[in-house]
Amino acid sequence: MSRLFSPLLRRHRLQRFEIVYWLVAVAVFFIFPRNLALATSILVMALFALSLDLVLGFSGIVSFGHAVFFGVGAYAAGLLALGGYAEPISGAIIAGLVAGFVALLMGPVVIRASGLPQIMVTLAFAVIAYEFANKAVWLTRGDDGLGGIKLMPLLGVFQWTALGQTAYWYALGWLFVLFLLIRTVLSSPFGVALQGCRENIVRMRFIGTPVLGRLMGAYVLSGFVAGIAGAISCQTSKFAGLDTLSIDRSIDALVMLVLGGVGRLYGGLLGAPVYMLVRQIAAEWNPFHWMFVVGGLLVFVVMLARGGILGLLEAIAGRISSKLSGKR
């Protein structure tokens, strides 16, 4: 099928810019050896924003409280490590499964709603989770958070270094593997059906799709991935606190996604570094008014580039190629 122009049916094909993205992610390790803590937190947020893209961008489920899964994953990983289960990779998977289970419980309520009620329901869950963690001091240590976490060396070999070399590779490895998983699922007929639900959920019912079941699949997978992002955040910073469950965390991921481009797979992966670097640079430049810069950037993107940075790049690339073909 060489003449297949369908974007949905050829998503599985590797594109050139994808290789560039991952090469840059590897290069960062060698170019910025002193900034690996920031770089690792960028990777964590990129993974979190990617999990949000799966539901928001590809399935049409609006989640304003996705930090629930991030926080559950972070606390689960922290409690596991404090409880003596110190193997990081399986710990992160268990934390992801716990978050996925929470998504399984929340899903039927969230997915049955739509539009504004859906936004309110997801926000409400986020507030409940935050307040629960705040009050359940016996479990979460409240404001103090879970500190003093110790992990076994990665793969039994690599010690967790002070400058965060191991942490960076660990986070990048997770991001890559889970990205491949989500990319594969979204390229599959199941993924095409999710995008059908996003486009027209009523018509999906009339072609016989069990809409709730399909969307639950996406929601639980997204919860699982967000939970692993939270777990990595806890494992690499050796700390899990209330901020992992905060509304700010949910909104940050949403902003990164919108900035990078919703429903484009690389939106969060691109939005996270841009947003966090702009925030970092603006905060260094002016510790009091840095939010102006970040806000200005957002307004600019929303006004001028509706598809985010990726949408803007696509438009530019399209214009260049049409000019080139016009000259011939």
Add this chain to the structure above:
Amino acid sequence: MSNVLEARGLWKRFGALQATNGVDLQVRAGARLALIGPNGAGKSTLVGLLTGQLRPDAGSVLLNGRDVTRDQAASRARQGLIRTFQLNNLFRGLTVLENVFLAVSERLGTARVLFRPAGCCHEVIDRASHLLDALGLGGVMHQCVWRLPYGQQRLLEIAIALSLDPKVLLLDEPAAGVPSAEVARVMDIIEALPSELAIVMIEHDMHVVRRFATEVTVLVAGAVLLSGKPQDVMASEEVHRVYLGGLGDRHPPGEAAHA
């Protein structure tokens, strides 16, 4: 002959409006039934009740002899009750092929597959593209739906329905909004459908009804006024009084060309 679709005493009320008043309807296998009636007669409500979009206040719906009154719309669709929409209800942001791909992969059960690229599901793609070729949409297969002219969007509505391998097909004004030059093409496609398939068509255009139907049911004020052969129904004075009387004004004489 047994009924593939049957409505028994369906009642539905919206607030003060009694939209469906104890409607009985039988659709045999291979039926070519036209459902006619003036605006507000309750045709759309009846289709909603039959397909599971609406829940009746009383009465039941039987599909292949099975009571499906409590089944969801998606479940009824999987049992072979497929409808099209009067106003196009498509996946507008997707391409024509992707629209039909969604339906075919649902029908074949491929839509549950997680770890195989959709672009490699050749059985789905081939089936979808064959159907599109047969309906004359092969040339626009890779176009986005919102770019298509309205007439082709109407054909795509039918293509999606047919790709689901229906047992009963409910066509809600399939020719509405189609340029008059293309109505004949839509009708040709409908007439070429397998004879064992039961088709119920809601239609205002009497030329289309005369050409398509072997039986006609007239719905007025949410109840069945009359059922019978097209020529008998159209000869009935009662039907003329409530329905056909105004028809001559609404349809320009030029449309008689496709009768």
